[in-house]
Amino acid sequence: MHPVHLEEHTGRVSTASEAAAGSGLRERNKARTRESLLRAARSLAAERGLHRVTVEEITSAAGVSRRTFFNYFGSLEALLAAATAEPLQRLAETFLRRPAAEDPLTAIIAALRERPLDAEVLDWVPQDPADCVAAGTLHQHMWSHHETWLAGVLRQRLGEDADELRLRTLAATVMAVFSAVEALWLERRPGLTSQESLDLFNAELLRGLEHARAGWRSD
DSSP, X not given: OOOEEEOTTTOOEXXXXXXXXXXXXXXXXXXXXXXXXXXXHHHHHHHXXXXXXXXXXXXXXXXXXXXXXXXXXXXXXXXXXXXXXXXXXXXXXXXXXXXXXXXXXHHHHHHHHHSOOOHHHHTTSOSSGGGHHHHXXXXXXXHHHHHHHHHHHHXXXXXXXXXXXXXXXXXXHHHHHHHHHHHHHHHHOTTOOHHHHHHHHHHHHHHHHHHHHTTTOOO
16 A cells, blocks of 8 residues: 555545655756757747846746746846756766866866767857957856856866866866857858858867867967
C-alpha cells in the first residue's frame, strides 16, 4: 500500500504517487513559465534590442505578472545570462571531458574547436550596430555573470583545493576576451550572412584566446 498524506484545510487523503505527480506538474509549469519569459524577451529583443525592452513588456507578452518575472530572474541581465547559459553549458561539458594533462586555457581552446558557439549566444546581440554602445553595459553585466559561472566550471576541473586567485584571474581573462571579441565582431559583421557572422565570431574568439595562451607575444 502507498503511504498517505493528509492535505491541509481539505482533510483529503492523497497517496505518495499523487504527491509526486503534483510535484512533477509544478516543475513542468515552472519550466513552461520560464521558457515563456525567455521566448517573449527573445522576440522583443529581436525587434529593437533587449536594452530597449522593459520587464513590464516582457511580462505582458508572456502573460504573467511582474512579480513572476523576478521569481525567475533578478534582472534583465540575469535573464540574458540565463538565455545564453545552455549553449555555454554544452561547451563546459566538452571542456570538462578534455584530457587532464591539458592546462585549462588549452582545454578551453580545444573545446571551442570541437564545439564552436552556436547562434543561440549571438541571437541576443543587437542587430543594428548603432545600438551596440547602448547595449554595451547590459552585455558587460552578462559577461560578468558568466565569469562567476566559469570560475565554478574551472573549479570542477581543477578541484576544490585549486588556487582561488588562479581560478578567478583565468575566468576573468577568458570573459574579457569574449567581451573584446564581441565589440570587434559588432563592427565587422554588417553585410555578412548569419553563418558568416557566426563563423567570424568563433574564429576571432579562438584567435583572442590563442593570444592569451601565448602571453600576447607576436611571434
